[in-house]
Amino acid sequence: MYEMIDVVIVGGGPVGLFLACELKLAGVDPVVLERLPEQSQDDKAHGVVGQAVRLLDDRGLYERFGGSGAPEPLPTFYFGTLTLPVHVLGDDNPMFMLQINQRDLERLLAERAAELGVDVRRGHEVLKFAQADDHVDLVVAGPDGAQENLSARFLVGCDGGHSEVRKQAGIAFPGIVDERVVSRGAIIGATEQIRPVPGGRVAIDGFGEISGYFHRTERGVVLIAFLDPEHPFITTLEWEDHPVGSYPGPGAPMTFEELEASVERVLGVRVALSAPPEGSPALLRRICGRNTRLAERYRDRRVFLAGDAAHVHAASGGPGLNLGLQDAANLAWKLAADLHGWAPGGLLDSYEPERRALGERVFTQTQSQTALMAPGSAVTALRELFTELLAKRENVRLIADLMAGVDVRYDMGEPEPADATGWFAPRLDLTTEDGRKLRLAELRRDARPLLVDLSAGAALAEAASPWSDRVARVAARAATPSAPSLLIRPDGYVAWSGTDPAGLRGALGRWFGTAKKAPWRPNG
Numbered sequence: 001m002y003e004m005i006d007v008v009i010v011g012g013g014p015v016g017l018f019l020a021c022e023l024k025l026a027g028v029d030p031v032v033l034e035r036l037p038e039q040s041q042d043d044k045a046h047g048v049v050g051q052a053v054r055l056l057d058d059r060g061l062y063e064r065f066g067g068s069g070a071p072e073p074l075p076t077f078y079f080g081t082l083t084l085p086v087h088v089l090g091d092d093n094p095m096f097m098l099q100i101n102q103r104d105l106e107r108l109l110a111e112r113a114a115e116l117g118v119d120v121r122r123g124h125e126v127l128k129f130a131q132a133d134d135h136v137d138l139v140v141a142g143p144d145g146a147q148e149n150l151s152a153r154f155l156v157g158c159d160g161g162h163s164e165v166r167k168q169a170g171i172a173f174p175g176i177v178d179e180r181v182v183s184r185g186a187i188i189g190a191t192e193q194i195r196p197v198p199g200g201r202v203a204i205d206g207f208g209e210i211s212g213y214f215h216r217t218e219r220g221v222v223l224i225a226f227l228d229p230e231h232p233f234i235t236t237l238e239w240e241d242h243p244v245g246s247y248p249g250p251g252a253p254m255t256f257e258e259l260e261a262s263v264e265r266v267l268g269v270r271v272a273l274s275a276p277p278e279g280s281p282a283l284l285r286r287i288c289g290r291n292t293r294l295a296e297r298y299r300d301r302r303v304f305l306a307g308d309a310a311h312v313h314a315a316s317g318g319p320g321l322n323l324g325l326q327d328a329a330n331l332a333w334k335l336a337a338d339l340h341g342w343a344p345g346g347l348l349d350s351y352e353p354e355r356r357a358l359g360e361r362v363f364t365q366t367q368s369q370t371a372l373m374a375p376g377s378a379v380t381a382l383r384e385l386f387t388e389l390l391a392k393r394e395n396v397r398l399i400a401d402l403m404a405g406v407d408v409r410y411d412m413g414e415p416e417p418a419d420a421t422g423w424f425a426p427r428l429d430l431t432t433e434d435g436r437k438l439r440l441a442e443l444r445r446d447a448r449p450l451l452v453d454l455s456a457g458a459a460l461a462e463a464a465s466p467w468s469d470r471v472a473r474v475a476a477r478a479a480t481p482s483a484p485s486l487l488i489r490p491d492g493y494v495a496w497s498g499t500d501p502a503g504l505r506g507a508l509g510r511w512f513g514t515a516k517k518a519p520w521r522p523n524g
Contacts, residue, residue, distance in 0.1 A: 005031045006339055008138060008152040010126050010165050012036075014102060015307030015324035016158035017109035017120075021059075022332030024116040025447040026490070028339055031152075032113070035159075037123040037143060039106055046101050046227060049077075049318040050404030051424055052325040053096035055492055058444040062098060065108050070427075070439060071096045076200075078317065079365075079399050080372025081214035081221055082386060086400045088393050094404035099227060102321070129155060129168060129303075136302050154335055156304045158328075161291070163309035169300040175293025175312070175363075178370065183287040184254065184262050185223075185235035189274040194234075196226045206269035214373075218380070220266040221373050231276045236262040239375055254284040290314040290370055294363050298352040306331055311359040316369040319362045322405050326491070327355050333447065333490035342470065342513035357408045365402050410493055413510050418484060418497040425488045428452070429479040444492070448472045449512055452486045455499055460485055463501035466515030467508045487511075 007023055009016045012034030023030045048056065053071050056062045062071055073093035077084040086095045100108075113120060123143030130137050136155040140148050157165025166173060193205045201209045202224045214223050221237040236259070256273045264270045295310045307324030331351050337343035372383055389395045401407035409422040420426060428440040430452070443450060449471040453460050456477075464473055471487075487496040487507050496507030508515075 003150050004135070005029070005150060005152040007031075007154045007156060007335055008033060008126075008136070008150060009156045009158055011158035011160060011163075011307070011309070012106075012110070012120055012122065013040075013158065013160065013307070014105050014109055014321060015328050016156075017106065017113050017118075018325050019156060019158060019306060019328035019332055020113050020118045020120070021109065021116055022329055022447055022490075023336060024113070024118055025059075026333055026336035028332075028336045030118060031150075032118060032120040033124040033126060033140060034120065034122045035125040039103070039110070046099070046225070046233070047318055048098045048100065048105070048321050048325070050094060050096060050322040051406050051492075052322040053098045054424065054427075054441070055325060055329055056098065057441045058492055059447065060442075060445045061108075061112065064112075065098060065105065066100050067098050070441070071098070077400070077403060078214055079390075079403060080316070080369040080383070080386070081216045082372065082383060082390065083211065084390065084399055084403070085396060088396055089400060092397065093400065094406045095400055096404070097318075101227075105321075126164065129165075131301050131303065134302075153339060154302050154304065156306055156331065156335075157309040158305075158307045158324075160308045161293070161312040163305065165303065166295060166305055166309050169303045169305075171300060171305065172296040173293050174296065175291065176367065177292075178290045179288070180240040181288075181290045181370070182238050182240075183235060183290075184238075184259050184285070185233065186254070186256065186259055186273070186284045187228075187231045187233050187276055188256070189276045190230050190232070191272065191274065193271050194224060194232060202226070204267065204269065204271065206271075207267050215267075216373055216383075217266055217268075218375050218377075219268075220262075220375060222263060222266045234259065234263065234273070236266050237373060238262060238265065254286040256284070258286070259284070292363055292366055294356070294359050298356055299348075304331060304335075304351065306355075310355075311362065313362050313366040314370055316366050316373075317403050319366060319403075319405070323355075323358060323362055326358070326405065329447075329491040330355055333449075337513065340470075344510060344513045347511070347513075354410050358405055361402060361408060362405070412495050412507070414496070414503075414507075420484070420486060420494045420497040423494060424492050425486060425494050426483070428483060430474075430476040431479075433475040443472075443474055444488070446472075447490045449490055449495075450474065450486075450488045451504075452476060452488065454478050454483055454485045459501045460499070460504055463504045464508065467512055469516060471508065471512055 006028045007030040009020055009030050009032045012032050020030045020032050057071050074095045074097050075087040077086050077095045086093045125141045127139045127141055135151050135153055138150045157163045195203050197203045203209050223235040225233045260273050291312055293312045295305055298305050298310050306327040313319050334347050412422050431437050451464050451473040453475045484497045486494050489495050495511045
């Protein structure tokens, strides 16, 4: 007799763990299978940006993961190392950031998963699987090598760019690999030769000052980030025209001497780099080539892909985590609805078109950024023109929305959708009917569908009443009086906006099924 599981998630990185937490909040019991016996200490992402920051805030995780108060947008960001003055957008600025390295993010998500009672099985590798009409059968190798059989209603591959789930499902992973680009990076010990100066700039002895983060020359790019003042982080990008023999090859260990030589080639000055104090990770890393790929499909019957298993991109502006965490939020509530028996027809089918559209946009923007960072006078001319374009607010808005992952509107089935419909829910300050003053994000901790009723009447309450077992309703007043009532899906996107009860009933049926069919059964 096989063990039958609601959802098996392959991969215990940030996306897999966040998906598990979302499922648990929705009353589903997932199992996470992670091949590694211990958490990886590799140096990967250093922050979450864009819409995913607001998603973490919705779940009450923003402050827990190192944020302070409510998320505030950044005044500036970068696109292809060019400064993006997002402060000109005012209240429409979508560029939020939570500064956290991926190791800590994964650790904290693992703690959250444990609090919710998620079954995470480390040292377990999926060897093969086969799909039936109503489940997936898996063969899994445990920590001792012994094999066991499991069955799941659904299988989700969150197992990275080399996803075995994707490969076994026969889903193609086309894309572009630029073998010319070599990236090197490390956390270094404090040095007087490199130091932060007022205005978000960095002083480098023998070179001068550069703006924080990226600096491009005709020979490459250097990034210097003082995420920790005592342990600066340095990365370089070089193209194939750097000297032959300047690195020993992809398989050889990275060294501080190799990074010193790379910085000298890019900036033209030698900077002595030393290891951080004993006990602090140096995280020396060399990556040869820039890989951009997008899965041909995100679904094969009962098998789904999310995160890097579905898309990989050059890490310019942190697109991977932004995209992957939102994949998880989008998929989780739809799987839960199906498992609880109230999913309307086609709900699971909506996952791929909604999320793959965002993957296509990131596919485009990361390649564009790489092109803007390349050496050569032609690229320098392009950058000068691009800088002129970024002097116009409308162009800043276009690029900021692209970077934040908010430039694709979901189809909510309305012939003439209201302004808010299909977009991530706006930031609102509310006063509830019982006098509480709170942010909209504070009403979304349990990941339930939510009707924010701003109508000051009974009509919308009566219209939503048949769905009260799975859709929460909060009557409130908004600080912005003109804000219409909102029906918000668990992933944060507005399914309906307005004041018409008939329109509300239509949206409730479209996204949350036939009324009173089954309970929501929340766990969180």
